[in-house]
Amino acid sequence: RPSPSTSSSHTLHNDFCSAIPAESPTRQSLIYQNAYPSLRALQSDADIGDGLWRCCRCLHENILTHYKGPFPFDRLCCPRCTHILCHTCHSSEILSPLPRHVTLVDPPDAHAPVRYLHVCTHCGLSRRAVVQGNALVFCHGPCSDCGTNVNGEWARYWIGSKEAYRRDPNQTFVRLVDKRADEATRQARKRQRLAEKLKG
Numbered sequence: 001r002p003s004p005s006t007s008s009s010h011t012l013h014n015d016f017c018s019a020i021p022a023e024s025p026t027r028q029s030l031i032y033q034n035a036y037p038s039l040r041a042l043q044s045d046a047d048i049g050d051g052l053w054r055c056c057r058c059l060h061e062n063i064l065t066h067y068k069g070p071f072p073f074d075r076l077c078c079p080r081c082t083h084i085l086c087h088t089c090h091s092s093e094i095l096s097p098l099p100r101h102v103t104l105v106d107p108p109d110a111h112a113p114v115r116y117l118h119v120c121t122h123c124g125l126s127r128r129a130v131v132q133g134n135a136l137v138f139c140h141g142p143c144s145d146c147g148t149n150v151n152g153e154w155a156r157y158w159i160g161s162k163e164a165y166r167r168d169p170n171q172t173f174v175r176l177v178d179k180r181a182d183e184a185t186r187q188a189r190k191r192q193r194l195a196e197k198l199k200g
Contacts, residue, residue, distance in 0.1 A: 019068065019069060019074070020067060021050075021067060021068070022066045022067055022068045022072065022113050023045075023050050023066050023162050026045055030166055030167050045166070048166070049063040050064055050094045050162040050165065050166070051063075051064040051091060051093065051162060051172070052165070052173065053076070053089050053091035054090045054176050055083050055085075056086065056089040057078070060078050060079070060080040062076075062078055066159060070144075071127060072113070072128050072159065073095070073117070074126065075124040075125050075126070075145070076119050076124045076125075077123070084120075084124040085124065085155070092165045092175075093161045093164055094159060094160055094162050095157050095158075096157060096158055096160055097157055098116060098157050103135065103136050106134070107131050107134060108131060114129055114130060114131050115158055116128070116156070116159070117156070117157055118154040118155060119157070120143045120145065120148055120150075121151075122143065123148070125146070127143075129156075138150070138154075
């Protein structure tokens with residue numbers, strides 16, 4: 001007889017395998033806005049997903065696909081180094097950090113998925129929030145995958161637009177690389193100023 005944790009993992013696996021994409025198919029007009037529409041047309045939505053996140057530890061680019069259901073992005077864990085998505089990682093517009101003071105939001109349209117989630121710090125499972133009236137509510141029970149209890153360290157995110165990425169995935173990647181370089185430059189200058197201050 002399987003243990004509860006094994007049964008839970010099996011159920012999650014079935015959920016992931018049968019998950020339905022939440023975002024609408026790419027419009028032809030969006031493809032035509034690409035600098036090379038013929039090449040862009042060769043990439044299917046299943047191939048490129050809805051966005052990407054760049055791991056802050058190993059710099060691996062991970063495709064993001066938004067699914068319907070309680071686990072909007074499956075597990076947000078880098079397959080190269082096992083790092084779990086954090087606020088130091090960079091991502092495209094489909095996934096942005098949500099400040100913790102945000103507790104009131106506009107309710108979603110009827111039958112539309114709630115576009116807020118948090119991520120387990122132990123296994124990376126993404127869990128969709130719910131909206132009750134205008135109140136944003138995150139689940140408080142243990143993680144459905146690893147059983148870790150929800151705590152204040154679980155990073156929160158909101159789900160944005162896929163449009164810019166679907167239009168030009170390569171350009172989105174370039175922007176993330178540039179953003180990382182700019183941040184590294186700022187940190188280097190900050191350390192230099194601190195070193196000069198300590199010398200003085």
